[in-house]
Amino acid sequence: MKYQELANKIKKNIEEGLYRDTEKLPTEENLVEQYGVSKYCVRNAISILVEFGLVYPVQGSGMYIRDSKREGCLSLRNTRGVTEELAGHTVKTKVVHLEKIPATEKVAKRMKCKLGTPVYYIIRARSVDGEPLSVEYTYYNQKIVHVIDKKIAEGSLFGYIKNDLKLSIGFADKILRCDKLTQETAELLGLATGDPALIIEDDAYLSNGKMFNASVVFYNYKIARFFELAEMR
Amino acid sequence: MKYQELANKIKKNIEEGLYRDTEKLPTEENLVEQYGVSKYCVRNAISILVEFGLVYPVQGSGMYIRDSKREGCLSLRNTRGVTEELAGHTVKTKVVHLEKIPATEKVAKRMKCKLGTPVYYIIRARSVDGEPLSVEYTYYNQKIVHVIDKKIAEGSLFGYIKNDLKLSIGFADKILRCDKLTQETAELLGLATGDPALIIEDDAYLSNGKMFNASVVFYNYKIARFFELAEMR
C-alpha cells in the first residue's frame, strides 16, 4: 500500500528532524508532487500520523508536528503486545501456570464460546529491567490457537499468533479500572496485599470477528504508565 | 458534511436494530445507491463507525456489527467532558477551590506558557447519582479562557469553552496511572488515605495547537471504569 509506505517515510522524516525549522509538514500538494502519488494517498498517509498523534491538522494553515509525552509509557492502543512494545528493555516473562481446561460456564461466557470448549488458562508474570511490571491471567480459545506450550508462553503470544500461526488480529475491547491487590497477585508483583493496582481487562478478536483471547492484567502501580490520545472534532 | 450525516443515520439504524437479522451493514455499493452519495462518503461514514467501535470490517465479506461492553464506562477518548458524557445521571460538581494566579515556574512548564501568565487554578469534586466519582486539580490559561467564575466551573468547562466562547478544542494527551490517595483527596472522595486511585493527567489543546488546560483527575476506584478500543491492523 502506497499510503502506508508514505506514512512511514514521513514518520521517519519527522523523527530525523527534517521539518524541525517550521515544525510542520510540506503541503499536501507538495507531497503529491514530491512522491508522485495522488492526494488520496497523501491524505491517507497523514491521517495515520494524526491518529498516531504525531501531527495535528489546522485547516487553512497546515499539518503541525506534535510533541507528546509518551516516553516511558505503554500504549493502550498498542497493536503488538507488550514484549514488542518494550523492545530495548529487558523484558522477562515467567509462566506461573499453564493448563488446558474445558471452559466452565463462566469462562465460556467470557470467551463467547460453547461450554466445554478447550481453552488454555495461563498466568504470566512480567518484569522490565528486573522490576516486576505485571501479572496476567489469560484464556486462549484452543479451537483457534491450537498449541501453546511453556516455551511459547514465555515469548510474545500475540507475536506467535500473528507471525507463526499467520492469524490476523483485528481488534480488542479494553476496560480499565483500579483496585486493591489480592495476596496472590501482590506476591507476584513484589508488592503488599491491598496496594493499588491498575487493571486492564482485555477481549481480543481476530479480523474475522472471532474472539480468541480474554485476559485480566494487574500492573505495578509504581512503574506502569499508559499513554492515550484523544481527538476532539 | 455528508459523510458525518450518513454516519449518524447508519448509527441510528444500528441502534434501532435495523440490521439485527444479518448483524452486518448493507454493502458499500448498496449504501451508495440508497443514499445517493459517492463511495468516498460511504467509506468515510463507515470509518467513523469503525473508529467508534460500532462495526468492524472483514475484507471480501462485509461490515459486521460489533457489540461492546462500554455500558457504565467512561470513555478515554471522550470528546465532550464528563458532564455531558454522563447525561441521564445526576452529575454534581462542587467547586472546592477557584483562584487566578500567575504561573509559577512549575505551572508555566506544565502549561507551556510564560512565567507569570495568569492561570485559573481550580479544584472540583464530582459525584454521580450521589456517589463521589472524582477530584480534579486543573489549570486553565487565562489568556485563552478569559473568565471562569464559580458558576461556570460548576458546569461543564469544556462545554462552556466550545459553546459559549466558540473556541475549537482540538486534541488531548492523557497519561494514566494508579497510586495511593493522599489524605486531602481521599476525604473529598469519601475514601481512606492510602486507598487506590485511578489517575488521569490530561493536557488539552485547541485546534490551533495552543494548550489551554492541564489537569490531574483522581477517580474513585470503587466506581470508575474506563472503556477503550484498539484496532490492530
Added chain:
DNA sequence: TAGTGGTCTAGACCACAAA
C-alpha cells in the same frame, strides 16, 4: 466465479487561516 471491501487516480469545489 461472484460478491464485497480496499487502494488509487484525476479533478472540481468548499472552508478556513494568514498576510
Added chain:
DNA sequence: TTGTGGTCTAGACCACTAT
C-alpha cells in the same frame, strides 16, 4: 487574496471471502 486543508464525485482495478 492566496495558500492550504477538507469534502465530494466518478470510475478503474486489486485483494480477499464464500461458494
